[in-house]
Amino acid sequence: MASADTERREEEEAPAAEDEDTGAQVAPIVKLEEVAVTTGEENEDAILDLKSKLYRFDKDGNQWKERGAGTVKFLKHRETGKVRLVMRQSKTLKICANHLVLPSMSVQEHVGNDKSCVWHATDFADGELKDELFCIRFPSIENCKTFMETFQEVAESQKKKEENKDASAAAGLLEKLSVEDEKKAEKAEDKSEDKAEDTPVKSEEKGKPEGEAEKSDAEKKE
Template sequence: MTDTSVEIQNNKDHKDDVENEHEEHDPYFEPIIHLPEVHIYSMEEDEEDLVKLRAKLYRYDTTEDPHQWKDRGTGEIKILCHLKQNTARVLMRRDRTWKICANHYITPVMELKPNCDSDRAWIWSVPADFADETPKPELLAVRFASAENAKLFKDAFEEAQRILEQNRNLPGDQGTSDESDNEVVEESDKEDEKENEKENSESKVESEVIDKLRELQVVDAGGKTG
């Protein structure tokens, strides 16, 4: 073997040793500052997802002439139901930025209508949407990738309305109303009793004063009792 071959082989062996050393070396550095774990709350913890689908949202802009539909955002649209508070809402956030582009309550009078006779899109009117923090009425339209997803959204929307109606008509709610009425009546009776006690007390004091006056004997200068 020539000197050149020996040198090449030595260089190769050295290179392999260096690579193996780098592969085996896995240093760990203790962090200088320990940061506490931060919990981020989405304000959806107490709500139940009835549906969660990807879609594209539009809003009808009436500030321009002529009026036109404008892209509101693409992302995941949800229907959330809060059973304790008996509320349901539509919530949608844009992809990447997570900025809210739809956030409004569902009411029993809302109605989803096909948009331009499409089986993948719905249109509905909202009396107050909180996407921009300031509530304002909106005319919204949503378009899904398939007719199946559009149907799932409509079914969940109507299910939320059914839950709201069902919980509103529960006997417990009526009982609560009756209890409130009874409390009002009881408070009124208590006020009447207090008023009667006050009148009786005043009458008693007045009678005592009259009796005391009758017991008094006033003697005039002539020695007569008046």
């Protein structure tokens, strides 16, 4: 028995044999390829980026319902200059709000809470346009004021942009009309000149020889 115990003890204390490297390479069963993930914000610059919690007013239930907590942004397109408001949930990145900031929009402080504000918008967060009444709440009064000021500044800038666009369009139309008027005047002058050149000689003088025509002219002068 003693010898058997000794052999077992020696086997347990013996160092484990190192795994031998066979040099074999195992190819992966599935080859994963890199996929480019786009957010739709690649051509936009963030004007403002704040943490907040968003609510929407449920008309049927006549109450506010939470849309999600995350980050709200004002994104300005680099080519068109248009600005949209986008908010995503912090964990899932699901879109809570997605709409353009239009010149007709205005934001107001929520009654009874100086950390919140409300506004109307035609939103596209659910994949279809919906008229929504939003309420957003921030951790501090300062952030709420910053959001409201930025909102109003963006709306004003979009209004000026539309006014400049309308003015440019009107100026272009007037310029086009003036050019067309000039062309019409030139055509009228050309027609009058052509008509003067094509005026026929009087029949009496047309049938006379050159000498008689000159004589008749001299008699007229006398």
